[in-house]
Amino acid sequence: MGQSRPESVQVVKQRRDSALNALVQGVPYIQFLGVTFDRRGDELTGVLPFDEKLIGNPSLPAIHGGVTAAFLEITSIITLSWSFLWNDIESGEIDVHKMSSDTLPRLPKTIDFSVDYLRPGLPRDAYARAIVNRLGRRYASVHVEAWQDRRNKLFAQAVCHFVMPHFSM
Amino acid sequence: MIKNAQWISDFVHVMPHFKALGMRLMSLGDATAELALDYDPRLIGDPQSRVIHGGAVSALMDTCCGLAVLCHSSEPKSTATIDLRIDYMRPATPEEAIQTRAECYHVTRSVAFVRATTFDEDLTRPVASASGAFTVER
Incomplete structure (x- = not known):
């Protein structure tokens, strides 16, 4: 049997x-703050x-x-949820057309969250990217960085720990 | 009543995010502050359980900690968060208001050390706790 053709880019x-x-x-609450996400492949950037x-x-204002x-x-x-749902979204296990706030x-x-404030947040747009350093069956550890004008001048960063769904506290 | 309570109260009431989130100032004491936040569907973080987002709890605690610093007897002119660690013990009960009490328990020339606890209507089981370091502007 021949290899099936790759899916079209639009799909x-x-x-x-x-x-x-x-x-x-x-x-x-994400809508309340006005946060959106840019996606490049599986990479997400939060935009505030x-x-x-x-x-x-x-x-100041800050x-x-x-x-x-x-x-x-x-x-x-969002980055953590995205990375653990990715395989099911790609395989079709999760039907994205039926995904809504009720069926999500x-x-x-x-569990905990530790923020390091490096500079005042200026009155302009901010961006953030998270890295999932460990995604276990029960717990996850995530590092996240935020910047404004310059990517290598962070204004804040944080480390956070999570309990994964199905293993609630 | 602490000496600069009126100034601190005025300061917090012109803070745009204080109003936007719907925070309420409950009390200012000697190196302590209490804030409350009513339940608001706009602040929901988990649409299925209708529990408010941890971020709203963080914003309440960060504000409360900053106020406790300003309420210290050494009368700092202003303050900013250096670091803040928050532990979430349990989800806040939907439909219930939450309240935070913060205490600035030590101050050096340039740094203030603060801790805070958040409860919903059940005052026997904390929802979250925080500890942090803040700058002190003299």
């Missing part, structure tokens, strides 16, 4: 983008567009430290 993109959309748009309501100290923490945590959870696979639960 692949549509499947991945609708899976990502279902994951992100089902969470009200600047908005007046994100300001903590109006006299992004609220709690917003920075929340942005890092959101990027970690359960999200990982945060």
